[in-house]
Amino acid sequence: MKNTILYSLVYFLFIGNILAQQTxxxxxxxxxxxxxxxxxxxxxxxxxxxxxxxxxxxxxxxxxxxxxxxxxxxxxxxxxxxxxxGFIAANSSLGLAEIDAVRATKDYDEVGSMLPHIRTIIAYNTESKVIETMRPNGVLMAQITPRGGSISGTSSVVQFDAWNWEDASIKTDDAIHLNWPSNFSRGRWWLGEDPALKPNKNYVKNITKIKEYFFKAKRYLNSKKTNKNLPYEALKNVFKGTQKVFIHVNGKNRITDAINLFHELTIKNIVIVGGAEAEKVAPLLKSNNIPVVIERAHRLPSSEDEDYDLPFRSAKTLTDAGLLVGLGMNGSMERMSTRNLPFYAGTYAAYGLTKEQALQLITLNNAKILGIDKFTGxxxxxxxxxxxxxxxxxxxxxxxxxxxxxxxxxxxxxxxxxxxxxxxxxxxxxx
Incomplete structure (x- = not known):
């Protein structure tokens, strides 16, 4: 019996050593x-x-x-x-999921809608085999970002050579992430609704929910607290201006609505993520000193009447407008594709940016947007x-x-x- 236990321990230690990331x-x-x-x-x-x-x-x-x-x-x-x-990937869910086809390995989305207190750094897996593949392409740091809900949670910035999340973190809880409501929706075909794209009747209602949530949090933080509310507590630094809000939003009108709402909330430290059609409101973004984290260049135009190469030229257009532009990784197969971060930047260089401007998208610009430029980038x-x-x-x-x-x-x-x-x-x- 003792020999069986001993052999089992040796076996699992051997297998663990094979499966583990580089020391x-x-x-x-x-x-x-x-x-x-x-x-x-x-x-x-x-x-x-x-x-x-x-x-x-x-x-x-x-x-x-x-x-x-x-x-x-x-x-x-x-x-x-x-x-x-070292290259820096913004808006990535690296380390929060390992195998897309295995649900048990996914930990980037929590149950609920308003989750500012959910911290990705706690779930970040330094032993991920996917993370290990970033380093041979020069991607050495990333912002680990939650997904789902209206307020997804709080991201942190990590480096890719660590024993655990405490070692990995180079900026903990750098930003709250908010998914702006869509002004279009599709019917639920499984309920017999028309699946065609049509105006979202609940768009204004959904914005009002976000607005009320932030106002309630502000009232709570300014009051004498009897019972602790963790979600509201998590927004404390947002109202102080020391923590950013990354607003995931596309479309000229939606970007404008988001900026106006946060202006009303007196929250100025915001970043636009995605930013399709951001070039149409570039003066508004510049006047409010709002950076934009754009998506990968390898994508289709967002509407039928856009130029076919508009996604490739977006970095050039926004940079020429005087905006601080970074490059993010949200999208299909985003974790595995993060290793291609430098090549996405290279595509932007092929469509207007100089090579050094394209390099800045994934070095100093991303460092500035993530608030780590004092020591890296x-x-x-x-x-x-x-x-x-x-x-x-x-x-x-x-x-x-x-x-x-x-x-x-x-x-x-x-x-x-x-x-x-x-x-x-x-x-x-x-x-």
């Missing part, structure tokens, strides 16, 4: 100097033949390799290569050494071949389940 790297103790690469700083600037040094997880020098300065620690010769800040002295070296252009899948990657100075393993299979079957068929 997180230890804290940086050895300094690094990356010399000779083309450095894309993430703020629109490029340094040819650069020198980047970092120590104890922070960048200590950024400049030309011609500078007469002693190289620190291990010197990496990156001549002919490219250095980038660009290659600057004093910021986290979260960066990578690529063979070529990291926004092009032909050049996005990572040689080294670091998170807060820790050197990462770029091995994943997929790369192991690739090597295995390459060996099988190479002859």
């Amino acid at each position: 997180p790297s230890p804290k940086q103790t050895n300094d690094y100097s990356i010399e000779g690469a083309t450095a894309h700083l993430g703020n629109g600037q490029i340094i040819e033949n650069s020198l980047i040094m970092f120590s104890k997880g922070k960048i200590s020098f950024v400049g030309s390799a011609n500078t007469r300065i002693a190289r620190a620690g291990t010197v990496i010769n990156a001549k002919g290569k490219h250095v980038y800040p 660009s290659l600057e002295v004093g910021k986290d050494a979260t960066l990578f070296i690529s063979e070529g252009d990291a926004l092009d899948m032909r050049g996005n071949i990572l040689l080294n990657a670091f998170i807060q100075g820790r050197k990462l393993s770029l091995e994943t389940h997929q790369t192991k299979l690739w090597k295995r079957y390459t060996n099988k068929y190479k002859n």
Whole structure:
């Protein structure tokens, strides 16, 4: 009996080791100097033949390799290569679901409609096999966002080299997420209703519910509380202006309605997510200093009378209007597709943006929108050494071949389940 128990424990430990994600790297103790690469700083600037040094997880020098300065620690010769800040995915549900076809692995949506107190960081799974596949493409951080309901819950920003959610979090509870009501609806065919798209008769009613909820929360927070209301408590920092509200909304009129409502609520720290037709209200967004997190470029126009390539040009249009624009990942197969984040940015570069502007969508712009730009998002002295070296252009899948990657100075393993299979079957068929 004892032997059976012992063998069972050994078996489960072995299986757990096979299934587990890469072991997180230890804290940086050895300094690094990356010399000779083309450095894309993430703020629109490029340094040819650069020198980047970092120590104890922070960048200590950024400049030309011609500078007469002693190289620190291990010197990496990156001549002919490219250095980038780690890419940041906004509006992603990474780590909240593993297999779309297995309901038990999904934890991004809770029962209920008004759930500002639901925190994604608690459910975030650092052992996700999907997360592991982000790093070989340079995606090293993400905003972990809830889905569903009117108020989905609270997101947090994480880095992708951690033992648990406490280690992973780089900004906890950064924003509340609200799904704006649709002004069109379809009938419930299973109840015999007409399934055709038609105006939503409850649109105004649904907006009123949101408005009343926020006003009730405000009254509660300004009153002498006897019984604690956790959902209302979760909105405290929103009214203080220290926590953002990400409003998931598309359509010119709906975006305008959302801005007007939050102006009435005296909540100014908001972000538009999705933002189809945002270009039609760009002056309103700019005057209110409201950023926009746009969707992936690889999508169809939202209406029949739009140009076929309007989704590809949206980043250029909004950037030219003077808006702060980031790139999010909401949509079909969003968790698996997040590894393609740099290539979506590359598509925007093919349709008007410069390569450095497109890079900013997933580096400094996203960092600013998520409130983490003081310590990450660009290659600057004093910021986290979260960066990578690529063979070529990291926004092009032909050049996005990572040689080294670091998170807060820790050197990462770029091995994943997929790369192991690739090597295995390459060996099988190479002859």
